[in-house]
Amino acid sequence: MNPAVDSVGPAWSLPAMRAAQAQAWTAIERLAAAIHPGLRESEAKAVGEAIMADLGMGQAWHPMVVRFGANTLRVFSDRGGEDLTLAENDIFFIDIGPVLLGHEADVGATFAVGKDPEMHACAAAARDLWHRVAAIWNHGVVRGTALYARAAQEAEAMGWHLNLDVRGHRVADYPHPSRQAGKLADLDSLPTPGLWILEIQIRHPTRPFGAFYEDLLG
Template sequence: MAPDNPSAEEIERASQLLNAQEKAIALFEEIESTLIRPGITEKTLNAEIYQLGLDRYGIKTHWHKRVIRSGPNTLSPFAENPPDRVIQEDDILVVDLGPVFEAWEADFGRTFVLGNDPHKLKLRDALEPIWDIVKARYRENPDMSGDELYNISCEVAKEWGFDFGADIAGHIVGSFPHERIPRNKIALYITKDNNDSMGLAGSDGFRRHWILEIHLHDRERGFGGFFEKLLTVD
């Protein structure tokens, strides 16, 4: 379990992860203000985001593939690669990045709405409040299992009138490359059948830090949204 009195090294690790996330937030603010627009393809926006990250933040490595999806493509699971699509005037758009800052991983995802479609705005505006509710439930029992937190995420999404749109609600994150168990998509994920405590230490003896992901789908109208950030570091 996580130590009650963390060592200086534990504190430094948490600080580095939070610093990486703060840099990711700044990157996303620039993406929103300078790059997101209708009339370009997802592939073009992906390339522009990579170049912005390289030029402005020195990001050469992303620990997972950059995901930029719009409209119906927002319903596709992470592992899939839907056909490239032109971003429309009244669209919804998901950006999910895993930039590495000085050997520390960030994992940050946001949903953007172009135009004033009330259903898309409703979904976008529900993401962070749901994330906050799920985090509060986790904080009540930080030693809960990944299975328990996944079920909580699904329950809260349903209470807000949405489907939970993924088979995971998060995963560990750390120094690059973070801990992995080959061919195991359960033990280090917030997902069904992960019955291990989320408070277990990692294989390196340090506290595991987790990303919480909220995926909401409005299947009736054919789109979804996504919000993620650090769960275990404020």
């Protein structure tokens, strides 16, 4: 570990971090299945929060984000925008950060409804790009700065634009000020497995929608 950026609390363990992520992925799939055309973002978020509570995931280290349509272009910190309604042919993403097994789980994924092929392709591309970039990282062989430079290149090669304002971040056991370590895209060292969330947000080259995917490196 690099002490300057890889500090953890006394409860942190890599197996627990991975198990927390796995539980969060189970939740996000259930949340996605409950979202359907006709819901507003605010309504979908309320449904998601009820499901999380039912799963015993009421505690979170960051608020749930649900974005529909054109709002899928907005970054996490942008809390403005219209409360959009999911259309019959549409795209949406969910981002959750529950505290599980005493660790800061963080997962996000994009889904498409209906028959718009480009929306389905965009949702799949965000996931596929994440896996391409994770393979480039190769368990801590490539620096964070180089990783996002390559991510931008890969996105363009796939026909999408990468949002470099979304740059990844630290996680650890909870509570722990791990996010003070800075962004993954600014890390001029090798990211340690199990401590960094790789975030990918892309946009369609001409149409007003995008996709988001995030998971733990390692």
